[in-house]
Amino acid sequence: MKDWIDYIISYDESGSDARRELHAVMDKDPAVRATFAQWMSLRAGLDAHVRSTVSTRELLVAYVMEQDGFGDVLSPRERKQLDVVRPDIERALKSETLIRTIVQRIREDAAVFEDVWEETIERAEESAPVDRPRMGLLTAGHYRWIWRAAAVFILGAFLMMVFLLYQRDAHVETFMTDAGESAVIELADGSTVRLYENSSLSYQPADSPARFNRFARLEGRAFFDVVPGEVHFYVETETAVVTVLGTQFAVAAEEEETSVVLARGSVSLAHRTQPGVQVMLQPGQRSIVRGTHPPTAPENVELSEELLWTDLFVFRSEPLERIARRLSRHYDVVIEVPPQLAQERVTGTFEQNRAVEETLRTIAATLGATVRHDGARRYRFETRQ
């Protein structure tokens, strides 16, 4: 029998096949899944330990860059943040081996970058065309052949593009919902899409070529839960293209406007006709593509309010007292939160049609607390004794 701990501790160095194998086992075996979560929790704990000294590791990078003569490329915001934490970093460098090790690694990373840069530039210069004495001007005949070759190339590229688009669209399946309907669709790669009323989703079925089965076209509204993969996942609407880097996000696409709200992971968003002009969203942000304009700058939003239409509660580091108020309104119950739990933060996604008690018990478990049912429509969080 395989010892899955070996796979778990090597997870971040594994290839996609090994990870898929582990994911498949985790889906079936709660013990392996729990062990994986413990390992990730341990790594998270170590990361939190670092962040207790310096709020982000980027500031350690900024510190090293400043010390090693690259301070001029720091932005004003980075310099200001660095000024605040510099004494803490310098103190930690004297007393914390983990911080020293991270700084050492950053320096090694920087040294390798310099080497690769120089190697690439040198190789390019060596293969750069050498000046040769001109043998004479090209004749008109030469130019005719050059234009013909270029025309053949362009035509070939166009035909190839048409062929690939045909291949992509030839086996598309389309799922549509009417008023009052919603559906959950599982895509070939295991990603799921929750499609809401009056919407349609076109996607590649399981038997289409692998390079196309991470693509979907949306009209209307949907919530995507995308599994990480080797190939990016793309969602196209009438106005926008969302490039997904592995995550949960919501898209509301009307004729002239596409709005994207990110719950977890990261996505980049661009106008369909200007793919080079992109914005990248962080969790808890929204961007909108309207008409012919590029995406708006990402703005922070209240996730649970913004995503109410998804029939999901999406909480991202929200204090329990705020969550309790939201759940109270939705379920029409009273939920009491003692002061010592009020500011405890919860991250998670819950279906709105789950029973309130089930949702509350799950949240309580994450906080090491309990829930008491105090009568017909009354609940109370309590700390464990």
Added chain:
Amino acid sequence: MAYKNEFDPEIVVRAQSGDERSRDMLLGRLQPLLRAYFIKRTGHRSEIDDLIQNTLLRVHNGLSEIQNPARFKAFALKAALFELQDLYRGRYSAKEYLYDPEDPPLVPGQRDGAAARIDLERALDALTPKARKILELKESGYRYEEIAEKLDTTEAAVKMQVKRAFEKLRDILTIIGGFALTQAVTLLAVGAT
């Protein structure tokens, strides 16, 4: 292939002023360099495309911040180093629904940050210095192969140390009261799907 004159300050200035062709040229020339760098640095093939994409996005989004166009290389270096730190923290590799590096649970089961750090610190103190060193090297971004080279041992021996340290930490943290959240994290993931 990248040529020195394609990172020329003049091209950077044109890209900063909105010239798309110059911007595309800069990013297009940077891409193969980043690929070579990340492959050399991480050996991670499945994350390479994302590392490159995110670094290019950082460079693209931060172009206007470059004060001195002659320092494009250093600016690209900064972006690449930032992205590597995200990789080392596990942002790229963990399955999202089990682990959110943006808001990680502290030593699980503990609600108070300071108490959580103390518990983890106590747990780490129980490890041998070598085991602790290996975990710290891992957390800093070193691969097992690199750790083995640093410590003049084999990769198998390093992994065995990590496995034993993890099992010990699991036991200690369970006794202290940690990892209670782990079960709840599992419940959350199941409940949310």
